Amino acid sequence: MPAVSKGDGMRGLAVFISDIRNCKSKEAEIKRINKELANIRSKFKGDKALDGYSKKKYVCKLLFIFLLGHDIDFGHMEAVNLLSSNKPAGGYLFISVLVNSNSELIRLINNAIKNDLSSRNPTFMCLALHCIANVGSREMAEAFASEIPRILVAGDTMDSVKQSAALCLLRLYKTSPDLVLMGEWTSRVVHLLNDQHMGVVTAAISLITCLSQKNPDEFKTCVSLAVSRLSRIVSSASTDLQDYTYYFVPAPWLSCKLLRLLQCYPPPEDGAVKGRLVECLETILNKAQEPPKSKKVQHSNAKNAILFEAISLIIHYDSEPNLLVRACNQLGQFLQHRETNLRYLALESMCTLASSEFSHEAVKTHIETVINALKTERDVSVRQRAADLLYAMCDRSNAKQIVAEMLSYLETADYSIREEMVLKVAILAEKYAVDYSWYVDTILNLIRIAGDYVSEEVWYRVIQIVINRDDVQGYAAKTVFEALQAPACHENMVKVGGYILGEFGNLIAGDPRSSPLVQFNLLHSKFHLCSVPTRALLLSAYIKFINLFPETKATIQEVLRCDSQIRNSDVELQQRAVEYLKLSSIASTDVLATVLEEMPPFPERESSILAKLKKKKGPGTVSVTDLEDSKREGGELNGGGERGPDTAAMASSNASTPSPSADLLGIRSAAPVGAAPASAGSLLVDVFSEAGPAAPSAAVNDDGFLRDLEQPTETCDSLLVEGSGDSE
Amino acid sequence: MRFMLLFSRQGKLRLQKWYTATAERDKKKMVRELMQIVLARKPKMCSFLEWRDLKIVYKRYASLYFCCAIEEQDNELITLEVIHRFVELLDKYFGSVCELDIIFNFEKAYFILDEFLMGGEIQDTSKKSVLKAIEQADLLQEEDESPRSVLEEMGLA
Numbered sequence: 090m091p092a093v094s095k096g097d098g099m100r101g102l103a104v105f106i107s108d109i110r111n112c113k114s115k116e117a118e119i120k121r122i123n124k125e126l127a128n129i130r131s132k133f134k135g136d137k138a139l140d141g142y143s144k145k146k147y148v149c150k151l152l153f154i155f156l157l158g159h160d161i162d163f164g165h166m167e168a169v170n171l172l173s174s175n176k177p178a179g180g181y182l183f184i185s186v187l188v189n190s191n192s193e194l195i196r197l198i199n200n201a202i203k204n205d206l207s208s209r210n211p212t213f214m215c216l217a218l219h220c221i222a223n224v225g226s227r228e229m230a231e232a233f234a235s236e237i238p239r240i241l242v243a244g245d246t247m248d249s250v251k252q253s254a255a256l257c258l259l260r261l262y263k264t265s266p267d268l269v270l271m272g273e274w275t276s277r278v279v280h281l282l283n284d285q286h287m288g289v290v291t292a293a294i295s296l297i298t299c300l301s302q303k304n305p306d307e308f309k310t311c312v313s314l315a316v317s318r319l320s321r322i323v324s325s326a327s328t329d330l331q332d333y334t335y336y337f338v339p340a341p342w343l344s345c346k347l348l349r350l351l352q353c354y355p356p357p358e359d360g361a362v363k364g365r366l367v368e369c370l371e372t373i374l375n376k377a378q379e380p381p382k383s384k385k386v387q388h389s390n391a392k393n394a395i396l397f398e399a400i401s402l403i404i405h406y407d408s409e410p411n412l413l414v415r416a417c418n419q420l421g422q423f424l425q426h427r428e429t430n431l432r433y434l435a436l437e438s439m440c441t442l443a444s445s446e447f448s449h450e451a452v453k454t455h456i457e458t459v460i461n462a463l464k465t466e467r468d469v470s471v472r473q474r475a476a477d478l479l480y481a482m483c484d485r486s487n488a489k490q491i492v493a494e495m496l497s498y499l500e501t502a503d504y505s506i507r508e509e510m511v512l513k514v515a516i517l518a519e520k521y522a523v524d525y526s527w528y529v530d531t532i533l534n535l536i537r538i539a540g541d542y543v544s545e546e547v548w549y550r551v552i553q554i555v556i557n558r559d560d561v562q563g564y565a566a567k568t569v570f571e572a573l574q575a576p577a578c579h580e581n582m583v584k585v586g587g588y589i590l591g592e593f594g595n596l597i598a599g600d601p602r603s604s605p606l607v608q609f610n611l612l613h614s615k616f617h618l619c620s621v622p623t624r625a626l627l628l629s630a631y632i633k634f635i636n637l638f639p640e641t642k643a644t645i646q647e648v649l650r651c652d653s654q655i656r657n658s659d660v661e662l663q664q665r666a667v668e669y670l671k672l673s674s675i676a677s678t679d680v681l682a683t684v685l686e687e688m689p690p691f692p693e694r695e696s697s698i699l700a701k702l703k704k705k706k707g708p709g710t711v712s713v714t715d716l717e718d719s720k721r722e723g724g725e726l727n728g729g730g731e732r733g734p735d736t737a738a739m740a741s742s743n744a745s746t747p748s749p750s751a752d753l754l755g756i757r758s759a760a761p762v763g764a765a766p767a768s769a770g771s772l773l774v775d776v777f778s779e780a781g782p783a784a785p786s787a788a789v790n791d792d793g794f795l796r797d798l799e800q801p802t803e804t805c806d807s808l809l810v811e812g813s814g815d816s817e
Numbered sequence: 818m819r820f821m822l823l824f825s826r827q828g829k830l831r832l833q834k835w836y837t838a839t840a841e842r843d844k845k846k847m848v849r850e851l852m853q854i855v856l857a858r859k860p861k862m863c864s865f866l867e868w869r870d871l872k873i874v875y876k877r878y879a880s881l882y883f884c885c886a887i888e889e890q891d892n893e894l895i896t897l898e899v900i901h902r903f904v905e906l907l908d909k910y911f912g913s914v915c916e917l918d919i920i921f922n923f924e925k926a927y928f929i930l931d932e933f934l935m936g937g938e939i940q941d942t943s944k945k946s947v948l949k950a951i952e953q954a955d956l957l958q959e960e961d962e963s964p965r966s967v968l969e970e971m972g973l974a
Contacts, residue, residue: 156830256940287941332944470863805917
């Protein structure tokens with residue numbers, strides 16, 4: 090129990106909390122709370138002025154009730170009154186948590202804060218600064234943004250206040266950057282990096298890092314200061330920094346922050362500074378190889394935190410091959426570490442390393458370890474990282490292997506990540522396809538394994554590629570035909586199959602096993618299982634069959650003629666059936682052949698699959714090199730005859746140069762893929778209707794998550810006992 | 818850091834500190850979602866996971882889960898140690914801290930957290946300094962009841 094004497098014990102509060110905990114049901118709890126609220130309300134309204142102790146007690150009770158999840162709509166005034174007492178902490182806490190936009194109150198609060206800021210008493214100043222930082226509203230920024238920098242750099246400000254001022258300013262800058270004008274304070278703020286007090290430096294760095302991201306030129310003098318500071322820390326003995334040594338690691342937080350700050354800038358131009366920095370980084374990498382000074386996990390976490398941040402910096406600079414390779418090796422070691430956390434972080438870091446040209450090859454050497462992780466890791470987040478890394482390290486040399494591994498992973502993957510995996514496999518398959526029959530196989534496999542998660546963009550794309558490449562059309566027709574034989578095949582497979590057989594069924598019609606009638610029967614056997622858009626697609630395939638295989642005309646017309654088609658309740662299906670039937674009856678073979686001519690090749694546009702992946706994962710996932718690469722590769726897409734030595738030569742170089750020529754698909758994914766040929770007028774309506782958005786992730790079950798109030802089961806177990814938490 | 822949550826294994830929220838302005842409704846939703854995800858994880862799994870566009874770092878101490886949400890570019894391992902440092906501070910202050918201490922002295926817990934982290938960033942990593950600041954503030958609260966002098970209130974003393 091508390092070591093500090095609890096003169097302001099607030100027994101009333103403790104009793105109230107006990108009461109709540111002892112409530113056996115939600116209803117009882119609400120009842121007790123309402124009773125207390127009524128009590129507090131009457132006390133606040135009452136004639137007798139409350140003494141400071143009572144006021145504080147009631148304000149805390151209100152706070153407790155609010156934090157339990159109930160709304161509080163009074164008490165602000167009393168909280169504000171507390172600010173001018175000598176126990177303002179409770180009042181400040183209340184205000185920070187229950188922000189109120191009543192302008193009268195805001196004026197009073199700001200007044201109280203202003204008083205405290207100018208009070209010269211460090212405790213009150215800090216409380217005021219905390220409140221500003223916690224609320225961080227625009228009004229506060231307007232009121233105080235000019236005052237705080239002054240406090241920050243004033244010579245007589247106490248260290249603890251300086252710390253608070255720095256971070257408070259940071260908060261205000263984040264919410265209202267236009268109101269925080271550094272101008273005259275810039276150099277003094279940068280100079281804080283040299284302050285004696287490590288706490289001040291720690292706080293100042295956070296501020297400077299944020300400011301230099303927006304105004305790098307103004308703050309660039311911080312770079313050399315940061316390097317010398319870092320250098321001093323890294324080379325210090327563990328006894329030097331005393332209080333700032335954490336489990337034998339000197340100033341880990343400060344080191345990490347310095348390394349972060351340096352990531353806002355390119356490598357230092359000054360030779361001496363750069364040399365010192367490289368030395369630092371090498372020291373950090375060296376230390377990682379030394380035996381640990383302590384068995385505690387805190388020691389290794391702190392040490393490794395610095396190591397990972399240093400590696401991030403090395404990756405960011407991307408200019409020291411020696412360091413990059415060392416970093417890669419270090420990460421490679423972590424990939425097999427006992428601790429799950431380290432394996433996770435190593436996989437994450439390597440992803441960024443994979444895109445650097447210096448280290449890409451080094452990363453690839455770990456492919457077996459990563460594949461193994463994908464297969465054997467028990468933690469799904471680690472498996473996902475492994476999948477991400479495989480995606481990042483994929484290139485011509487290992488594409489087939491990686492795609493195969495990702496496909497087999499997909500069979501057992503979590504549903505929440507399947508869509509993303511599908512997109513990635515599709516992108517890789519297209520990007521690194523030398524042999525397009527492999528590409529077709531891969532996409533069809535995707536549909537077979539994870540059909541529900543194969544979005545439109547993916548199967549539109551495979552069709553476009555098949556249409557654009559003569560050399561793979563026969564293979565596609567054959568493969569799709571075989572795939573459709575499966576007793577239970579996914580609807581997306583039927584869509585793809587229907588379209589391809591409709592266009593290229595003639596290429597396999599020679600074989601009696603895939604004669605026209607067999608093809609038709611195969612497709613039609615799936616008809617009644619499919620949704621309306623798919624059936625519409627199939628009807629179009631049928632009329633194409635009539636054109637391709639006149640011997641099937643009678644059979645197909647029979648189907649089109651039956652009631653379930655021409656009197657179908659769906660307007661689209663009915664219209665198609667009727668029109669196709671008519672077309673097949675009255676058009677001469679020439680007209681029919683013209684109308685149902687083979688689809689012309691699609692024009693090159695940007696890949697919509699990449700766009701979709703980017704949208705899904707958020708910006709920064711798909712690197713620019715990815716997109717440029719795909720632009721370059723896209724040039725190979727069109728025209729079957731360009732395969733061979735040319736593409737092989739292009740493939741061997743990994744460096745990506747933006748090609749002025751081809752992009753892939755149109756970002757306008759709404760554009761109907763099966764555009765009607767001009768000569769047909771409006772006969773062939775939009776084949777591919779727009780599907781709805783992807784299914785939302787599993788909804789959180791709102792009701793009853795915390796409904797049943799169990800008896801309090803919190804133990805008196807001390808939090809910091811060995812083995813009371815999770816062991817690694 | 819975007820926010821920090823402390824909750825028990827039964828899903829009772831003991832402390833919540835938000836470092837960005839968020840609507841109450843959204844806070845509740847996020848808390849529920851996160852609690853479900855974290856509580857479902859098994860002991861040997863790693864302490865990090867991706868959630869929405871943030872990274873979540875969590876660690877269990879006895880019956881309490883400490884859970885922080887940090888941004889894409891923040892360092893996960895050092896955040897784990899931020900959590901540990903916070904627990905150490907609580908431990909020093911309360912003397913062998915347990916969950917009950919945090920329940921009954923929640924305003925103190927918030928206060929300690931505020932001294933340690935401000936706006937989501939560490940103020941001071943020295944255990945001594947932070948505890949000293951808290952001690953001083955405590956002493957101030959122990960002083961007598963009378964309000965500060967009128968002059969002080971007007972900012973003239």
